[in-house]
Amino acid sequence: MLKIISSIIISALFISTAYAADNDLKQRAQESKKVVKEFMQQLKGELQSAIKAGGPINAIDVCKIKAPAIAESLSGKHGWDIxxxxxxxxxxxxxxxxxxxxVLNDFEARKAKGEDVMPMAHYEVVESNGEKTFRFMKAIPTGEVCLKCHGSDIDPKVKAKLQEAYPEDKATGYKLGDIRGAFTISQPM
Ligand code: HEC
Structure with missing residues (x-):
């Protein structure tokens, strides 16, 4: 009898620990989604006002300087790598x-099967050298405004400036709705 009771207690403990761990991951994913949204809104705001002020050529610097700066400031604020x-x-x-x-290849496969890119995300606990890291990725769809610098029909002046700053540029030829890339977050556990 005692054996049965103790095994019930042990499995209850096990289940509740697993449940708490699962909840912790869900919470981390929720927080990651919020940060990604903040990143996206800040960047889109900067991008749109720079394009309005001086066209896409003026906005290249937003992507070049502001995007990494926003990433760095959010990383510092949360203690994560973003x-x-x-x-x-x-x-x-x-x-x-x-x-x-x-994960990016998996996103492409999910899209090919008809999944909506907008909410597409993935998270996982990744272990390396005995250290656990919570990793999160959120797909970034290609919108209309993105085509000015990532599409197939880029203004020659913009193209020239991009070539100069990024001689190894692979990020052109995208179509509306393609997966342009992803936000990626690593949280130490
Ligand atoms: C004005 C030109 C311009 C526009 C418009 C633009 N981008 Fe970019 N994009 C860049 C530049 C420049 C970089 C390289 C930034 C860097 O050095 O980190 C970049 C980098 C990126 C990256 C990081 C991965 C990589 O290729 O290095 C992603 C993801 C991205 N852009 C998505 C988008 C999306 C989505 C849009 C539309 C909402 C967009 N971009 C609009 C110029 C642009």
Whole structure:
């Protein structure tokens, strides 16, 4: 009898621990989504006002300087590592690592099966060298405004400035609705 009771207690403990861990991950994912939204809104605001003020050529610097600055300030604020990545990066320092490449390929497969890109996200606890990290990625769809610098029909002046700043640029030829890349977040656990 005692054995049965203790095994019930042990499994209840096990289930509640697993439940708490699962809840912790869900909470981390929720917080990550909020931060991504903040990142996106800040960047879109900056981008739109720069384009309005001086066209896309004027906005290149927003992407070049402001995007990493926003990422850095949000990273500092939350104590996480926050950035943007893509299978076809413009800036080689945004190139994905092995885990990010796998997730980006998976996003493409999910899109090919008809899933909506807008809310597409993935999170996972990744262990490396005995350290656990909570990792989160959120797909970034290509909108109309993005085509000015990531599409197939880029203004030659804009193209020239992009070429000059990013000689290894792979981030052109996108169509409306394509997955341009993803926000990526690493949280130490
Ligand atoms: C004015 C030109 C311009 C516009 C418009 C623009 N981008 Fe970019 N984008 C850039 C530049 C420049 C970089 C490289 C930034 C860097 O050095 O980190 C970049 C980088 C990125 C990256 C990081 C990965 C990479 O390729 O290096 C993503 C993701 C991205 N852009 C998405 C978008 C989306 C989505 C839109 C539309 C909402 C958009 N961009 C509109 C110029 C632009």
């Amino acid at each position: 950035g943007r990545t893509s299978l076809k990066p413009r800036n080689p320092s945004n190139a994905p690592d092995t885990w990010e490449t796998k």
